[in-house]
Amino acid sequence: MEKKLSQPTHGSLVLLPTLYKVWSDANITNNEHKAFQSFFNKVDWLSKEDREYLTNKLDPESPPSREELEMWWQTIKSAIAEEKSYPHLSSIGVDILKKNAPIFAETFPVEKAEIELGKLENQLGIIGKSAALTFKSIHSNISTSYETQTAFATEKLTYLLDGKRKPLIDEVKSFISKKEFDYVDPGNLREYREQVLLWCKMLADKGYGSIGFPKEYGGADDMEGYFTVMETLSYRDLSTVIKFGVQFGLWGMSVFSLGTKKHHEKYLKDIGSLQLPGCFAMTETNHGSNVRGIETTATYNHKEKTFTIHTPHINARKEYIGNAALHGKMATVFAKLIIDGKDYGVSTFIVPLRNEEGKTLPGISITDCGRKMGLNGVDNGLISFDSITIPKENMLDRFSSVDEKGNFQSPIASDNKRFFTMLGTLVGGRIGIPRSALAASKSGLTIAIRYADKRRQFGPDGTAEVPILNYRMHQRRMLPLLAKTYACHFAMEYVTDRFLNRKEEEMQEIEALAAGLKSYVTWHNTETLQECREACGGKGFLSENRIDALKNDSDVYTTFEGDNTVLLQLVAKSRLSAYKEQFENMNLFTIIDYVVAKAKTSLTEKNLIITRNKGEAHLLDSEFHMNAFYYRENSILNSAANRLKRLMSEGMDPFDAVNVAQHHLYTLSLAFIERVVLEKFIEKIEQTSDPELKQVLKQLCDLYALHQIEKHNGWYLEQGYMEGGKSKAIRKMVNQLCWDIRKDAVPLVNAFNIPDACLAAPIAI
Amino acid sequence: MEKKLSQPTHGSLVLLPTLYKVWSDANITNNEHKAFQSFFNKVDWLSKEDREYLTNKLDPESPPSREELEMWWQTIKSAIAEEKSYPHLSSIGVDILKKNAPIFAETFPVEKAEIELGKLENQLGIIGKSAALTFKSIHSNISTSYETQTAFATEKLTYLLDGKRKPLIDEVKSFISKKEFDYVDPGNLREYREQVLLWCKMLADKGYGSIGFPKEYGGADDMEGYFTVMETLSYRDLSTVIKFGVQFGLWGMSVFSLGTKKHHEKYLKDIGSLQLPGCFAMTETNHGSNVRGIETTATYNHKEKTFTIHTPHINARKEYIGNAALHGKMATVFAKLIIDGKDYGVSTFIVPLRNEEGKTLPGISITDCGRKMGLNGVDNGLISFDSITIPKENMLDRFSSVDEKGNFQSPIASDNKRFFTMLGTLVGGRIGIPRSALAASKSGLTIAIRYADKRRQFGPDGTAEVPILNYRMHQRRMLPLLAKTYACHFAMEYVTDRFLNRKEEEMQEIEALAAGLKSYVTWHNTETLQECREACGGKGFLSENRIDALKNDSDVYTTFEGDNTVLLQLVAKSRLSAYKEQFENMNLFTIIDYVVAKAKTSLTEKNLIITRNKGEAHLLDSEFHMNAFYYRENSILNSAANRLKRLMSEGMDPFDAVNVAQHHLYTLSLAFIERVVLEKFIEKIEQTSDPELKQVLKQLCDLYALHQIEKHNGWYLEQGYMEGGKSKAIRKMVNQLCWDIRKDAVPLVNAFNIPDACLAAPIAI
Incomplete structure (x- = not known):
């Protein structure tokens, strides 16, 4: 079976990289074969021997041997200039020709051949400039080299998160370590x-x-x-x-x-x-x-x-x-x-x-x-x-x-x-549980993000593998959750404070807030830990890395202290009756007109400049975010109130009416809670004086806000609150923010300051 | 402290139900108090004694005692006619007046009082017709009475699911029972x-x-x-x-x-x-x-x-x-x-x-x-x-x-x-795992849906509690997952068949299909079991009810046999290179122009009649669904291909380019898989001759299709493929389909025919 490898003819040398390319990954397809045939019929600079050699080497029934492919590879490698940028594979071919047959090359129509071969490459779908990199040992890329940089003092952020309870927090952390x-x-x-x-x-x-x-x-x-x-x-x-x-x-x-x-x-x-x-x-x-x-x-x-x-x-x-x-x-x-x-x-x-x-x-x-x-x-x-x-x-x-x-x-x-x-009087549980959930989310994110920063997988040929946190999808999986975790932290701080300093007449508002945040935060926790589990792959499935226990122990938090879905119904009723009714009452006979009126007047006028504005400054403007969240909350409040009034006035049993609108009410509650969460996050940033912390928190807040708007883009587009182009620009901005925040991601989880003894995950330490 | 309760004056009897209503749930608010005051200033049919009595009873500082509220309640109850429909609370008041002071009532301006009081109720936000139901012992409602009905022969559906392997399936089921x-x-x-x-x-x-x-x-x-x-x-x-x-x-x-x-x-x-x-x-x-x-x-x-x-x-x-x-x-x-x-x-x-x-x-x-x-x-x-x-x-x-x-x-x-x-050669694992996942989903849904059909919680006063599966939110949580499980079943049948009858040249297409479906189905399983856990509340957290093991044992299926996110990247590359490249190859230098061309030509012309069509026949037309899925798949294929070509032609390292477009590629793969899943579901229905089965499967298929379109409504609206009104109509239709399918839900999970010994969940048997 073994036979001597036939050397490429002089004229076929310019096609060698193309030839290698079409064979290296798989068999040649019919379409490719046809493209070559019509190319041969067109060009006048290939000799009879060239055509014979090439036709022979393009036969789908008789692929080149491994040895032959390797010989081509060596020929190409030895002719290529590492520093040079090649627009087409044929540009490499020209260098091969010049190196291996310098005298022949002097009379060969190199420019014409390069141009015509370039067209063939296009037809074959080869993107020349990219494909040329196949043959280079080193080429720089961003995916491999992008890495963690600490742009702020981690301990200052820890201090901001812990606030005045830091001494107690540190004491408890040290005790349980x-x-x-x-x-x-x-x-x-x-x-x-x-x-x-x-x-x-x-x-x-x-x-x-x-x-x-x-x-x-x-x-x-x-x-x-x-x-x-x-x-x-x-x-x-x-x-x-x-x-x-x-x-x-x-x-x-x-x-x-x-x-x-x-x-x-x-x-x-x-x-x-x-x-x-x-x-x-x-x-x-x-x-x-x-x-x-x-x-x-x-x-x-x-x-x-x-x-x-x-x-x-x-x-x-x-x-x-x-x-x-x-x-x-x-x-x-x-x-x-x-x-x-x-x-x-x-x-x-x-x-x-x-x-x-x-x-x-x-x-x-x-x-x-x-x-x-x-x-x-x-x-x-x-x-x-x-x-x-x-x-x-x-x-x-x-x-x-x-x-x-x-x-x-x-x-x-x-x-x-x-x-x-x-x-x-037992509403405290609805504050304690989400705060516990948030701690579990922070542990999960610390483990998964530290791991993703170290773990490398795949990469361009000839370079180091890429830290998986540099993959855009991995960033999309982790970083919006990190942003939301920060957002929820400040919201829980707020509701705790409201609860501790409550007056009798505020109780129903505070109960609604606590019930809503309990649902929002515990669901966020379930989602976060599920994502962390998957993002750590097999390592995430091993109990030693703790995501198992974090997820399974906290899973029932969405049920504890009131099932989340049920709680959100109650929150919606509280919003609709503007604290008039005891909001836990399941029926709803009273919808105060001024709820509707109030919602209506605060709906910002839609305005073409805003619905179309895709400018970066606008997209990163907290006022835009806040308006969008308020608009959503008030619109849904308005439409839900009107819908229920209509159904009940038409004689539908109120229980049935509330049931018909249940999904609507669920959306209303979440829109309310999201607005509160964003508002408190923005307030926190306004109160922060350290410019480095301010900047990193602003980025997280922007990501939180835009990611929610992106999730609800169907709704915003339905309402005409934004146009398609803006919705696309927001998606792009979310990707960009993920990319920007990635380098701060490890310091951001380190700021949670969770003792290693508590994390206890080998992949995180 | 104890004192004799003062009896309502004659004229104040008409206000008794309104009085009761404003006090029964909570304290009277300032706004309510004001509304009453201006009402008193307006009307001329209240005597001095009436005004004194009422002013006394409306004092926010001195709420009526429990005994007094109960006396009012008894007075109202004894006058109300169970069968009569009352447009306002004051209409009940008139009956109270007639019963308790018949002679006085003869000269009282009942009509005028009823109208003027009706206005007051509106001002207070009370929806009279609904509120009147508070005082009735029985009132019919749909939420309580809606229930399971078997509209088809369960065993026929089992037969359709199992197909020709039914004997083996039955044998294994019996063995493991x-x-x-x-x-x-x-x-x-x-x-x-x-x-x-x-x-x-x-x-x-x-x-x-x-x-x-x-x-x-x-x-x-x-x-x-x-x-x-x-x-x-x-x-x-x-x-x-x-x-x-x-x-x-x-x-x-x-x-x-x-x-x-x-x-x-x-x-x-x-x-x-x-x-x-x-x-x-x-x-x-x-x-x-x-x-x-x-x-x-x-x-x-x-x-x-x-x-x-x-x-x-x-x-x-x-x-x-x-x-x-x-x-x-x-x-x-x-x-x-x-x-x-x-x-x-x-x-x-x-x-x-x-x-x-x-x-x-x-x-x-x-x-x-x-x-x-x-x-x-x-x-x-x-x-x-x-x-x-x-x-x-x-x-x-x-x-x-x-x-x-x-x-x-x-x-x-x-x-x-x-x-x-x-x-x-190991692609079989990517078929075995999702089929196993689907079985786990079927077990989870059988447990959760049977439980939701029996479990009752809350209800209108005086009636039985409502089976939780009658709640619209519960339907929304469970039934789209049930529909998708059926959809995935037929898709897995299809890919298994393709794999078993594969030809060499189809291998790459089949590998992409298997990799894509593996991701799609295993994620569906994780989501389904998470939802089942939560939908069963505390019962779902107990290991005895098996959702624990189902979820935790199958969780790693999204990692096994290739991480889902990684697999979807490979699927996308396979779509982009139209099976030319070995699709597992991580770099991507070749994007065939005809991929773009093909995608482009098959994009349906947008047409105002279709983008606006909200008719039920259209929304439930499988051709509309199929077109929408194809449109999405081809548009994303087109835009992803163009984007990558552009990035790479501009000289971006191809690895970086693929990374920049990673989220785009992920979306492309899912759009491809969803199209396949819908297509195979529709084909299955076309092949089904039994009219009862055909109907129930068509409903499930409609729910699957519309629920996906609803999930992607942001994208469709961005593209101008539909208008806001249509998007809303689709949401409404998803709700309606959930409601319609609810009565078949238990037979639909029973058709999975899972032995009780295998389910082994006390709440499901």
Whole structure:
């Protein structure tokens, strides 16, 4: 089979790079073969021998051998000038000719051949200038060389993020970085749960559990501190965070907020020290989001001055109750209060579950919820009460009580208002959860972005491989999420502040804000961690790199403290009734005209200059962003209000009408929240004086704003708020911002300042 | 504190429902108070006593007591006629007046009062007709009563889905429904992995492992059967599916496809029976997607007729290798072939890992990958080779070999072509994985949709709660995913068929199709299971309901067999070069002009009638859908090709140019795949003769098509392919289709015919 390789004829040397190109990747196609044939028929500078040689070498049935291809390659390489730029492959061919047959070349019509061959290349679809690079050893490119540069002082940004709580944050970070907090394998439920209880005890001993309780009960009267601790703990094991939240936030705060002095005195200190582990038993199997529908009863017995707590059927058991399966000794139980056969709605009661030795008390049945998608360090359980008797003083009687004569009493006349006031005291959970989610997102992004900065894959021939963060798609996957994480950080700062300094009349607005942000931030977290998992490829799937636990532990945050979709419906109603209705009320009979009127007047006039403006200065103008977000919010508010009024006026059942418009209402809530998030981000930047921080935050804010507008471009175009050209310009600007921010990406995640012990991902350290 | 309740004055009775309404939910607002005051100043039919009573009852500082509200409620209830429709609250007031003060009512200007009070209600934002329903015990509504109806024979649809492989599918389903296949807790890695090995042995004993191998080696020569088995197994434990795929698909098929007769005779039978568990050792730590960059070497020693397999450094270890940590005895190892110091590119070799007793052989180091996000029944490991010597015949020598004289030989001249031909033989994995993913999606949807049909939450007062699947948002979350699952099913059927009946010249097209669909379907699966998790709330978080395992086990499918984002880049290049280039080649120097030309000519002329047509017949016309999908695909192909040509002609490094256009290329690939998916769905419907099935599939297909157009509405509007009004009409139609399909949703998931033993979710059975 082996035979001597035939040398190219002199005239065919100019075609050698083209020949090599069409063969090197695959077989020659029919179209290519035809293109060569018609080329041969046209040109007059190929000899009979040239034509024979070339025809032979272009036969699709008889491809050149590996050795022959290699000989061509060597011939081309030895003639090429590394520094020279070749417009066509034939320009290389001319150099080959000159080198290998210098005398022949003197009489050869090189210019003509180069031009005519250039046309052939075009016909073959070869982009000469690019293809010429195939034969060069080195050629510079941006993708390989672009890299991390620190344009600002990372620690200053950390300081800006942490704010005045930095000392507490640093203290908690340092505490949970201790060896004792090292992650454990979640495989063995029993061991994992005991470990988590131990961690919670360590935190309680340090005083973190009671930090939000009044000083007289061992606390520090520092609710903001409580949120800060909960958020900072979220850089470590999330089961611990949730167990911590159940014990001190739900169990403790329910006793504090729904009970009165006698309860505070009796229980708070032991709750704060974790001497008295307890549960928050609200949700039932049949009633999760619809708390009003719960069926557990608390029947008052005036003679004995007791209540009988009872679970009427299996689907009225308390479900998913944290601390229930193993450790809880008592619970705040939500039950319908029955006096003399009359139902007075939902009230709360302290019910003992286990004795000192941890044995379940008679009449109490507890079933373990078993393994879960995540949070396996938390012992969730189902609780059933078989006519349990508790003394009257166990009623948490701040908002409803039974008087000396056995009559129902409440400082709040309206049943609706009482119910939502009671739930409203627990709104803190809707702040704690998204702040914890945000910490998880920050961990995920730190891991994925640091990895993407180091990990190299593919690259132009002859150069180093490219850090995957230099790929535009990878930037698109990671950096808008990073920008949104920063945006959400400032929004959570804002809502925490509003909550801590609340006045009675602002409560409904704050509840709507908290409910909306809880949904927005927890969904953002789920999306972020999913993207981080995929962006780290196989490494992201290994538990050792922690994205597994981050994602699975925090996944249920979108369900906790109110299902996100349900919460957004409530937020929408709050917007529509302008805080008139108790916004958690599911029906909606009242839509105030001035909501519509207000929305309408604030709609900016559409104006051709703005709808078409594609200038960079305009696209990066925060005022443009803010106007666009307001326009969207108000338009949707207006259209949703009008639609509901119309449907109901036409006689549609209001429940059906709200259902028909459900997707509309969902969009309304998100538009509202996005506007708040952008507004707070812009305000934060205005307050920042350091020019370097200001600049990097402005870029992130621009990316956040434009990425949202890009996501909603269908809506904006529908409305005529912008034209197609502007929409394209925005897409391009998002790409550009991703590219620009890429070099700051690592410093931006480093500014989250998450201890390596907490990250604990080998790919990130 | 207790005092007698004052009775409403006669004239104030007409205002009682309005009074009740403004107080029942919350406190009275300032605006409301003002509205009442100006109303009092206007009307002449209220007496001094009426005004006194009402002013007293409207004092924001002194809300009515609970008892008073209840008295009003009783007064209203006892006067209301359940069957009557009341346009205003005052219309109820008139009935109250007539009932409680009939003589007074005779002289009272009822009509005037009703009209004037109606205006007040409007001012207060109360929608009278709706608000009146507050006082009725029963009022019909659609949300509560809408329910599942079976409009077609479920078993016929199952038959249509399963097609001619139904007997095999039923056989496998019945086999894996046995008690022996009951799910185990994944907590204990060691136990779980041994269980999975046992399950694989049971499947091998049944002949499923070797089904795709030639008959002479114990198989059934039935590759289609192999895909069918792998897909059907995916209704049970997914670790088993992947271990099965590693053993029979990767290890077995690599020996079969890359080796020659001597290897087949020596190994295939034992592989098929699982006597010889093995690995597929391609991926290295530093090189996942970029297989060409692997660094493991196989150095030929001509004197000894051996190869030395060596791992040069820690990051060149084979990583994530299934079967490696515990059970694999041999491996197909991808390594760079070195002869006489010269690198001949990637070849494959059979390398023994463990002896008969399972002890690791000298020179082999294996590290366990440990716990993963999912698939914990698979023993993935890292393998390192310390100058291992293997005999020459262990080279899998179908595509490259070393001849008697020690020279490299290959039937394929081009290095590129050889490399991609070798990888191309493994394209089966890119069909098996998405088919497995689709089975997981079907399981998730069956669980979530059955649950949503039964689970009730909230409802209008006085009626039953509403099945959550009747909520429009819930429909929007679930039903487009169901439609897309059906769409993907038929597309996978198509690509499987193309693959099984492939001709050499179609290989590149089929590879692009498989790579594209692999990405599309596995992402769809991740999204579907995430949505199912959330849609089932807390129940979805409990492992017992299986969404946990489905999601976490299949999550890595988006990374397996080529990272989705990387694969889509390859698909785009294949489209751009019209199958000329080996599409896995990362650079792109050739863009055939006729790609652009072809794309351009097939772009439908935009036409005002179509861009504005909002008619239902048009929106539900498959031709409109198909045109829109083709238009999108061709436009993006055209613009991407032109953009790349421009960038490269301007002298940009081609690698950079491809990088700049990366997001564009990604969009191109998805547009291509979506067009294929829709086309195959429509073809399937055309081939379906049963009118009931045809109708339900047409609805699903419409939902799939319109939901994609809705998702891309920004793009269509940018292009002027449709106008804003049409875009809105499409959104409305998507809502309507969701509503219509909802009643078929349960039968549609039942048609997947997944055994209860496999679903095993308490909420779904």
